[in-house]
Amino acid sequence: MRPNKKTIFFTAFLCWAFSCLYAQKETEVFIPLGKSPGVSNKYSVIGKVETVNINDSVIIITQDANIKTCKINSRTEVYLDKSNLKLTNTKGSFADIKKGQLVEAKYKDNKPSDVIEWFKVKIE
Amino acid sequence: MKHLHILLIILSVTACVSTLAPAPQNPLVAKGRDIFFNETFGGNGRTCGTCHRAENNFTIDPVFITTLPDTDPLFVAEFNPDLKENFENPKLLRGLSLILENLDGFDSLKTKFTRRGVPHTLGLRNSEKSRLGPHLGWSGDGSPGDKSLRSFATGAVIQHFTKTLNRVPGVDFRLPTEEELDALEAFQLSLGRQEELKLPLQLKSPVAMRGQAIFNDTATGKCFFCHFNAGANANPDLFGVDAGNLNFNTGVEDLPDKPADLTGEFTPRDDGFGTPGDGTFNTPSLIEAAETGPFFHNNSVETIEGAVAFYDGESFNNSPAGKILQSRTGSSIELDATQIVAIAAFLRVINALENIRESTDFLNSFLKRTFLGNEEFDKLLKRAGDETDDAIRVLAGGGLHPAAVAHLKKALSSIDKEKDERSVRKSVVEDALSELELARKELIQ
Numbered sequence A: 001m002r003p004n005k006k007t008i009f010f011t012a013f014l015c016w017a018f019s020c021l022y023a024q025k026e027t028e029v030f031i032p033l034g035k036s037p038g039v040s041n042k043y044s045v046i047g048k049v050e051t052v053n054i055n056d057s058v059i060i061i062t063q064d065a066n067i068k069t070c071k072i073n074s075r076t077e078v079y080l081d082k083s084n085l086k087l088t089n090t091k092g093s094f095a096d097i098k099k100g101q102l103v104e105a106k107y108k109d110n111k112p113s114d115v116i117e118w119f120k121v122k123i124e
Numbered sequence B: 001m002k003h004l005h006i007l008l009i010i011l012s013v014t015a016c017v018s019t020l021a022p023a024p025q026n027p028l029v030a031k032g033r034d035i036f037f038n039e040t041f042g043g044n045g046r047t048c049g050t051c052h053r054a055e056n057n058f059t060i061d062p063v064f065i066t067t068l069p070d071t072d073p074l075f076v077a078e079f080n081p082d083l084k085e086n087f088e089n090p091k092l093l094r095g096l097s098l099i100l101e102n103l104d105g106f107d108s109l110k111t112k113f114t115r116r117g118v119p120h121t122l123g124l125r126n127s128e129k130s131r132l133g134p135h136l137g138w139s140g141d142g143s144p145g146d147k148s149l150r151s152f153a154t155g156a157v158i159q160h161f162t163k164t165l166n167r168v169p170g171v172d173f174r175l176p177t178e179e180e181l182d183a184l185e186a187f188q189l190s191l192g193r194q195e196e197l198k199l200p201l202q203l204k205s206p207v208a209m210r211g212q213a214i215f216n217d218t219a220t221g222k223c224f225f226c227h228f229n230a231g232a233n234a235n236p237d238l239f240g241v242d243a244g245n246l247n248f249n250t251g252v253e254d255l256p257d258k259p260a261d262l263t264g265e266f267t268p269r270d271d272g273f274g275t276p277g278d279g280t281f282n283t284p285s286l287i288e289a290a291e292t293g294p295f296f297h298n299n300s301v302e303t304i305e306g307a308v309a310f311y312d313g314e315s316f317n318n319s320p321a322g323k324i325l326q327s328r329t330g331s332s333i334e335l336d337a338t339q340i341v342a343i344a345a346f347l348r349v350i351n352a353l354e355n356i357r358e359s360t361d362f363l364n365s366f367l368k369r370t371f372l373g374n375e376e377f378d379k380l381l382k383r384a385g386d387e388t389d390d391a392i393r394v395l396a397g398g399g400l401h402p403a404a405v406a407h408l409k410k411a412l413s414s415i416d417k418e419k420d421e422r423s424v425r426k427s428v429v430e431d432a433l434s435e436l437e438l439a440r441k442e443l444i445q
Helices: A004-019 B002-013 B025-039 B073-079 B089-096 B150-158 B177-189 B207-216 B306-312 B320-329 B337-368 B377-396 B402-418 B426-443
Strands: A042-055 A058-063 A067-069 A077-080 A090-092 A102-107 A115-120 B017-018 B099-101 B114-116 B424-425
Touching: A042 A067, A058 A102, A067 A115, A067 B402, B002 B099, B017 B426, B025 B177, B073 B089, B150 B177, B207 B337, B337 B377, B337 B402, B337 B426, B377 B402, B377 B426, B424 B426
Parallel strands: A077 A115
Antiparallel strands: A042 A058, A042 A102, A058 A067, A077 A090, A102 A115, B017 B424, B099 B114
């Protein structure tokens, strides 16, 4: 009996959906801001924090003279980059993101309209 | 008389091939090879080649590990006090070739980790892509950054190369540069098969031939649903064109009496892809399987026959992947001992054919002095010998094709005679090539 294509496609779709949710980022925390391979300067934006508005799920950053609005959700990770201090990078929270800090924001599915997958915050 | 002497010298020289290396055909691949085997990235002494050994099919297993000196960086947790705890378990590393990975994060090193075998890096060109994006490592989520093969080394350096568990870039290691990542990717893509097989093959062994039929049969083996053409990619007729390399939860974690558990060492359940994991693991290619055991992500099965038998058991048939297979084909996988051995024989034969292809390629590269760069020129003969030896072990281990094994032994004997010589006799290498071809003709029409 031949497998039903619809079911198999559905299974593949489920796999795809879960993949999007659970992309690997565990070693990402140790990679300094601006150094993420294949991501930095390609699918991310680096700039200074202008406004943090957790209630509206938005963080606004400025890159040169441009304003970038970054959408966040409960799955957005915050990584604290302490590599300049020669300390171990750690995970943080939105409370660690303050106006004026240098950050890198990575778009989840590599499109600027996407939710941010992770923020890296430079700790000096 | 003097002229005759000179003529003889000239003839003897032209009948030899110098081991002085010509330029590689692909300098980026050659650069990648050098980084892969020699670059420690300022870390604990490990290189990519510490676990992915060229002479052992780019992986490690317990027998191979016994050949290494105690000072080998593989055992760094035994002599670097900063890595004594929560980095590797020497007992499981030496005994079961299991390495430690913190795939669910680094915030609780004592309890949050997995223990996994080292997947080989052969044939990656055929399986690095899938519709879901790159799936690399045993659970398909081993790569940071853009998740690509190119980025994989960055995650590996952070996980495995660090001097201390602080994992501070610039202190405990340095991260690979963009140029190094390009070279490492080119090197890894050059390894092993560059094309997929096209089944069915006209194999000469009736047992292997029957195994191939069961492998591709929708009622018995059903293996080709996930291992199309015995590779790592899903069947495009079922999963769609460009499905590529997918993840499945096949229930390996539910196997009873897993060797790591029997040691009594703490081994948390491996939740597979993602954080928290969804229980799925990446589909490996089967063409190189017979020579790269132990099998599955946790090295829980030692033999290829045992790995095939897994799909006849409760763990697979009660797993999510097993249930889907049952619901769509009307039955679980039920294989008798002869059928299990037949599928394994098929896998052994296609593995040996791949060994013969690789060995032949290495020898021809040596004779024609046109080598790709993914092996040092003066090691081409040794690698040809390694591949030939693999073919012998893979076939003899299944009691298959004794006549082919005899030809392979003659080929190996010829290669062994010359591999350490400064000037290699061309005729001896040509003899080895002839024996390899005779062996191949014993296996396939």
